[in-house]
Amino acid sequence: MTQGLLEHDTDGVPLALRTAWWATAWLRGAVVTDLLLDAVIGEDATHVVAGLDGLGLGGTPDAADTLVTGLGRLRAEGAASFGLALPAEGDPVGLGGPRPFNDAALEAGQAVVVAGAGVGLVPSRVGAAVTWRAYPAERRQLPDVGEADRELRSALPRTADALADLDVARWRPEVADELLNLRHRTPIQAPAGVPARCVELAARALQARAIVDLALADDGGAVAVHEIAARRAVLLPLARAARRGLVAAGSPEVWPS
Template identity: 45%
Template sequence: MALPRSAFLTLWTGACLRGSVGPDDAAVAVRGEDPQHLVVDWPGRPEPFELAHLPAAISTLREPSLRLALPAAGDPLGLAGPPAFNAQALDAGEAVIVVGLGAAYGLVPTEDARTVLWHCSPVEVPHLLDPGEASRTLRQVLLTATAELVRLDVASWQPEIPDLMLNLAQRPGLPLPPGTPNSAIETLERAALCAEIVELARADEGGALSSHEMAARAGCLTDLDAAARRAIVALCSASLGAT
């Protein structure tokens, strides 16, 4: 169970800016098993630099904050432009937006050999989502989707999915920064579960034998994917300090 790289960068760098964690610990958490992450094209920094130096670079902005984008085809979630940046973020499926007074920059990850490069460019500021509303929508969509997948006899074509649904409490927790509220942890873990269900289901056409079943399943998975991405974006873009 995992979140996109950009979600971890948003959460851990935000925690570092609040003083909850140090920059080295934040960099290690974001990097995970990747050998190296570098930020490139940051304004005033002609040379690439390590993730541990990103909080200091962000701190030069006035009243900085971070937002997450998880766009998909037909759903530019978390993006406001310009078009060239939106296209890069859509291709990656993710981006981080760093917002300050009078300036905003987007970071899009790409893989170059064994290094993850975070490409920086000026962007427009996206609007914030309501975390509470996104969390409630996710819960409702998960209930509806579960009932629909049971109706479609999901176990006959993808037996791992019922196990995921039934064993959320036994799954390992997400590596989230200290001070993350319990309510946010619960929502993010539920969203990660939903994203995993969608990924598994889309990887196997399985037992959806009729065109009606295929359409029903596709609609169910689209709704589940959209609700999961929306919840992750809303929670990661909010200030998640200890409450």
């Protein structure tokens, strides 16, 4: 259900969500550059931004910028915020086009959209180095924070009931344990300026994604093809609700005032 080793890091938070939150806080003066770098780069060796020259932002052709230099160039081009896209096949949530950006973001499973600058950034990893490739990006439609929160709150108990009917405790006891502990979520570190409601929504969405990943980690517990199909059918709405929750929580364009 999730894509690529880049999608999650060690604390379960998508790289693009962490980058959107901290880059927006840096842009708005809520955090200093060192905190931005610590939060985004973490234990990686380096992050660079490539492709800005191809968008007509000046500089040396084919050169890659450091993360701070690249973000600074986007700020000079009118960047207002950095937001999350978390697309999956058939569900391009957080994307507005054009197709080259959408295709690259779908392949990576995540992207950052720079509101006000018309730029999208798609990460790729080689070892301990991450390159953020810049693409033209169009204005996007986003889920409302309240709507995404309600959808996720509704999807979780429905999924729990459906998985109980499928005897989740027999084929994946750790999933049953997660479902019994829905009120106990791992706290997420967020920078100043991210609304508390969005931090809570992101934590709930990450918990839902963990349930989906655990339940689909292998199909060894399903003894027939129809059981595998039934399991996936139950989990698809929760995976969608979790992506929408994360995108709303990670997109300052729709944050509550």
